[in-house]
Amino acid sequence: MTGRGDVIVVGGGVIGASVAYQLAKKGRKVILAEKGDFASGASGSCDTSIFLQSKNAGIHLQLALASAELFKGLKEELGHDIEYHVKGGMILIETAEELKVMEGFVARQKKTGLQVEIIDRREAAKLQRGLAEHLVGSTYSPQDGDVNPIELTLGFAKAARRLGTEILLHREVTGVIFAGGRVEGVETAQGNLFAPVVVNAAGAWAPLVGKLAGLELPIFPRRGQIMITEPVAPYIGQQILSASYIVAKYNADKLKDSKDRAVQLGVGLSLSQTEKGNIFIGGTREFVGYDAANTHEAIGTVLKNALRLVPGLGSMHIIRTMGGLRPYTPDGLPLIGFVDGREGYFMAAGHEGDGIALSPITGKIVADLICDGKSFMDLSALSPNRFKL
Amino acid sequence: MAENNETVYICRCEEVTREEVEQAIREGATTVAGVKKRTHAGMGLCQGRTCRKLITAMLAQGRDPAKILPATFRPPVRAVRISEIAQGEEE
Numbered sequence: 159m160t161g162r163g164d165v166i167v168v169g170g171g172v173i174g175a176s177v178a179y180q181l182a183k184k185g186r187k188v189i190l191a192e193k194g195d196f197a198s199g200a201s202g203s204c205d206t207s208i209f210l211q212s213k214n215a216g217i218h219l220q221l222a223l224a225s226a227e228l229f230k231g232l233k234e235e236l237g238h239d240i241e242y243h244v245k246g247g248m249i250l251i252e253t254a255e256e257l258k259v260m261e262g263f264v265a266r267q268k269k270t271g272l273q274v275e276i277i278d279r280r281e282a283a284k285l286q287r288g289l290a291e292h293l294v295g296s297t298y299s300p301q302d303g304d305v306n307p308i309e310l311t312l313g314f315a316k317a318a319r320r321l322g323t324e325i326l327l328h329r330e331v332t333g334v335i336f337a338g339g340r341v342e343g344v345e346t347a348q349g350n351l352f353a354p355v356v357v358n359a360a361g362a363w364a365p366l367v368g369k370l371a372g373l374e375l376p377i378f379p380r381r382g383q384i385m386i387t388e389p390v391a392p393y394i395g396q397q398i399l400s401a402s403y404i405v406a407k408y409n410a411d412k413l414k415d416s417k418d419r420a421v422q423l424g425v426g427l428s429l430s431q432t433e434k435g436n437i438f439i440g441g442t443r444e445f446v447g448y449d450a451a452n453t454h455e456a457i458g459t460v461l462k463n464a465l466r467l468v469p470g471l472g473s474m475h476i477i478r479t480m481g482g483l484r485p486y487t488p489d490g491l492p493l494i495g496f497v498d499g500r501e502g503y504f505m506a507a508g509h510e511g512d513g514i515a516l517s518p519i520t521g522k523i524v525a526d527l528i529c530d531g532k533s534f535m536d537l538s539a540l541s542p543n544r545f546k547l
Numbered sequence: 548m549a550e551n552n553e554t555v556y557i558c559r560c561e562e563v564t565r566e567e568v569e570q571a572i573r574e575g576a577t578t579v580a581g582v583k584k585r586t587h588a589g590m591g592l593c594q595g596r597t598c599r600k601l602i603t604a605m606l607a608q609g610r611d612p613a614k615i616l617p618a619t620f621r622p623p624v625r626a627v628r629i630s631e632i633a634q635g636e637e638e
Binding site: 195196197198202308312325327328387388389439452454457458459461462464465471472473474475476477478479480481 | 575576577578580581584585590591592594621622623626627628629630632633635636
């Protein structure tokens with residue numbers, strides 16, 4: 159162990175691991191410091207979806223499309239089975255009002271280059287059994303997919319290690335070392351680490367890591383609760399969301415004014431089925447600080463919502479629940495780029511629920527920006543300096 | 548079940564062998580959750596009722612078992628029908 163490198167990555171979630179891998183691929187000596195184990199935050203407590211349809215048209219969707227391209231050869235590239243599949247996906251629409259919102263959403267996504275359309279209930283029922291009678295229809299895109307998020311994180315980390323990355327688990331960063339306004343390294347309880355670039359990839363904990371450098375980052379933990387069924391025969395044929403999920407995702411401010419408890423909890427349906435057969439049923443979007451616990455109320459509310467939309471799930475059993483903290487940002491976009499006034503300090507956090515889907519492309523653009531100063535597309539919209547830090 | 552000594556199942560639900568748990572520990576797992584992430588031990592129908600203790604013992608070799616971080620416990624305690632939970636919400 160040398161404790162010296164070109165880049166220190168703080169955080170061993172899917173983003174930190176992907177960033178470390180891509181930097182190592184470019185020949186950089188990377189040190190990854192993680193306060194717990196790999197995938198201890200959101201990366202280990204989320205569902206499996208790689209949804210392109212849930213992204214807003216524009217840069218968000220462009221990134222997701224570029225990420226989807228990288229996912230294609232990733233299993234071979236990493237030498238690790240990440241359980242990636244392109245399955246298609248649908249967003250269930252319940253009312254004429256939602257249909258109107260989704261028509262606009264879909265039209266804008268088409269312009270960004272996503273293959274997506276709106277289908278009626280009959281067509282939707284051909285793709286997915288067990289749907290409620292009252293549905294108006296759904297969207298459909300053949301491009302959505304899924305992946306095992308923990309295997310993805312472990313796969314990136316393993317490949318990074320093979321390329322010479324020094325991985326330090328159970329190594330909490332407790333300070334950032336500056337000299338003349340320039341980053342020199344970080345402090346940890348087990349000794350200092352030195353590198354001219356430090357990447358804050360600590361997800362929902364990024365604001366706490368940011369404080370060590372005197373930064374007030376606009377990233378807030380947002381809890382998502384998910385329920386998991388026993389393994390069952392193939393039932394969910396593609397990724398599924400509800401239109402209310404999209405509403406909850408992009409209208410955080412409006413949720414708290416509602417009188418409906420399900421709306422306050424940010425409940426929106428998400429369904430996916432793993433290779434082993436477990437169905438993941440989501441989820442909530444709640445601001446409760448760093449409390450990742452499951453609540454009786456949310457479990458009941460999420461499952462009631464799921465049954466209302468897909469009654470066919472009723473006879474299945476829940477064996478486990480999860481609660482995870484997603485790194486929310488006020489404009490729904492991650493913070494990616496160097497921070498003005500802290501030379502060498504780089505942000506790569508704030509993906510909320512899109513971290514898994516965007517992890518391959520995030521690693522790539524972070525490595526591009528650090529090594530070459532630019533990437534294949536204009537990323538100024540993601541710059542952390544768009545906020546007053 | 549195979550008769551050779553190497554095929555000892557630690558987690559029966561997910562069919563995780565002793566060898567796989569040992570491999571996970573070699574790869575850096577120091578907690579029950581760490582082993583679970585790397586092997587899926589404890590992710591099955593019984594949610595680690597048996598393997599949790601066996602894995603703690605394997606992690607503890609040479610160390611104080613009291614210092615091994617326990618697995619995270621989350622509801623439900625046993626498998627529950629979705630329709631029953633949703634029914635409870637109506638009342």
